[in-house]
Amino acid sequence: MSFVLRAARAGDLPALYQMAKSTGGGFTNLPPDRPTLKAKLARTEASFSRDEETLADDLFLFVLEDTASAKVRGTCQIFSRIGSRWPFYSYRISTFTQYSKELDRTIRAETLVLSTDLDGASEVGGLFLLAGERAAGTGALLARSRYLFMAMHRARFADRTIAELRGAHDETGGSAFWDGLAGRFFGMSFREADDFNAVHGNQFIADLMPKHPIYTALLPETALAVIGKPHQSGRAAQRMLENEGFRYECYVDVFDGGPTMTAPTDGIATIKAARTAEIVGLSDEGEDCLVAHGHLGAFRASCGRIAATTTGVKLNPGAAEALGISVGDSVTYVPR
Template sequence: MSFRIRAARDEDLPHLYEMAKLTGGGFTNLPPDKRSLRAKLDRSRACFASADGGAGDELFVLVLENVDTGQVRGTCQIFTHVGQHYPFYSYRIGTLTQHSKELGRTFRADQLSLTTDLEGASEVGGLFLHPRERAGGLGMLLARSRYLFIAQHRARFADRILAELRGVIDEAGGSPFWDGLAGRFFGMNFQDADQFNAIHGHQFIADLFPKHPIYTAMLPEAARHAIGLPHPSGRAAMRMLETEGFAFDKYIDIFDGGPTMTAFTDKVRTIAEARPARVIAIDDDGGEPALIASGSLAAFRCAYGRLRPVGDGVVIDRTCAAALGIAEGADISHVART
């Protein structure tokens, strides 16, 4: 069974909608709303069709396709410059230190400050793999394909990149962080707010969120404990991000308190290690395991394969070449599968 990453198409909407219904909430980039998903596909199609990337916030939606059946079994998204149309809000965790000479004590209080520090950065997100396909490294293929896409279209992306991880959500689908902080200002539960945000955007946050720093000591215990923690299902994603060079820099999501990971784009491991090459031969062996990508924009493809250098080019295996739809003479980029 062979899989490949490709650009999303209009006919992928039913597959995306079915996967969106499996996310369990808190997954803003993949809402279970057909109108929102269709808008994403429309926007992505326009960006894939644009040869000249500007400074605007472009969106590229990729899907994981079973080459044998044509079924879409996963998806991921890439944003070139967040916050260009609507403010991109985060909470920044800071510390205020105060000293009382009379008491002889020093007090340190953690604060949450509403900020748009990350505005203009690129973002990788919206990664979801169908529960029945969570084996064989397909989650890694989805995740790392985004970086090969960025490497092949580097001029369209910012020098800083972020990834927001879903925060702690309870068995009822609620968020302890939301209930303890924002929910008190909005008069709606987490699920309603999350859905509203996914469909209508962030502007309501600017209208109603408190602008002054929030002392975490004033939050309920459950909300405090959720700050900066990923959802249990996101721990593997967090480890993959850390392997790529991302780090938690004290920014959290304003809805569920999940961690926002950041990195310098050119320091991301897959981007830094990606190498261009020309395919000079295709055979039944190929060589060492690798991620191999070909094509640009809507023609972009990425798949696992085997590759070995020969002279001024490389040899790849037939299965990968078929998945990518390439022949001898094709230009590719590749990185070791580790």
């Protein structure tokens, strides 16, 4: 079975909607709402069509397609610059120390501070793979192909990249972090707030949340226990991000307390290791690689075998067919 990552198009709406309904909630970038998904696809088409090689408020949405059946099995997204349409809110975990001479006691307090520190960064997100396909490196293809796209279109992305991980949820889809903090101010369940955010954005957080720091010591134990912790299903994603050079720097999601990972864009491992070369021949020999070709909407990525030569590279015929390329074309690749 062979897979190829390609730019999403309007005809992918039914497949995206079905995947959105199967996420189990908490995927703000993939809401089970047809009008919102349709708007995302329209914005994606405009982003892929923009000629200027500059940083702008773009959304690049991709799908993972099974080349044998032509069925969409996964999806992912890149936001070139967050915080353009409305501020990008996070909680920043801060600490400060106080000392009482009379008691001879030092107190170290931790607070959550509503922050827009991450405004202007690029974001990778919206990654979802159908359960039956989570094997044979498809997850890595889905995740790392985004970085190949960024490497091939570097001027369109910021110098810092972030990734938000879904926070811990209970078996009913609720969030202990939301219930212990933000939910007290909004009179909404986590699912209601998350659905509203997916469609309308999170400006309502800034409108109604207290602007002063919140002492974590005042939160219930259930909320404290999940701050900065990913959802059980997101632990593998966190490890992949860490392998790429992303780090948790005490920023958490305002809804479910999940960790936000950050990295210098040029320091992302796949971007650093990416190489571009001309195909000088076809061969099944070589090293297992992720291979990409194409500008903007013509971008495609797949798994393949690359054998380096003194004049270029040889690519296995199966990957060449999946990417729609031949001898004389150029590819950008990175070892798997």
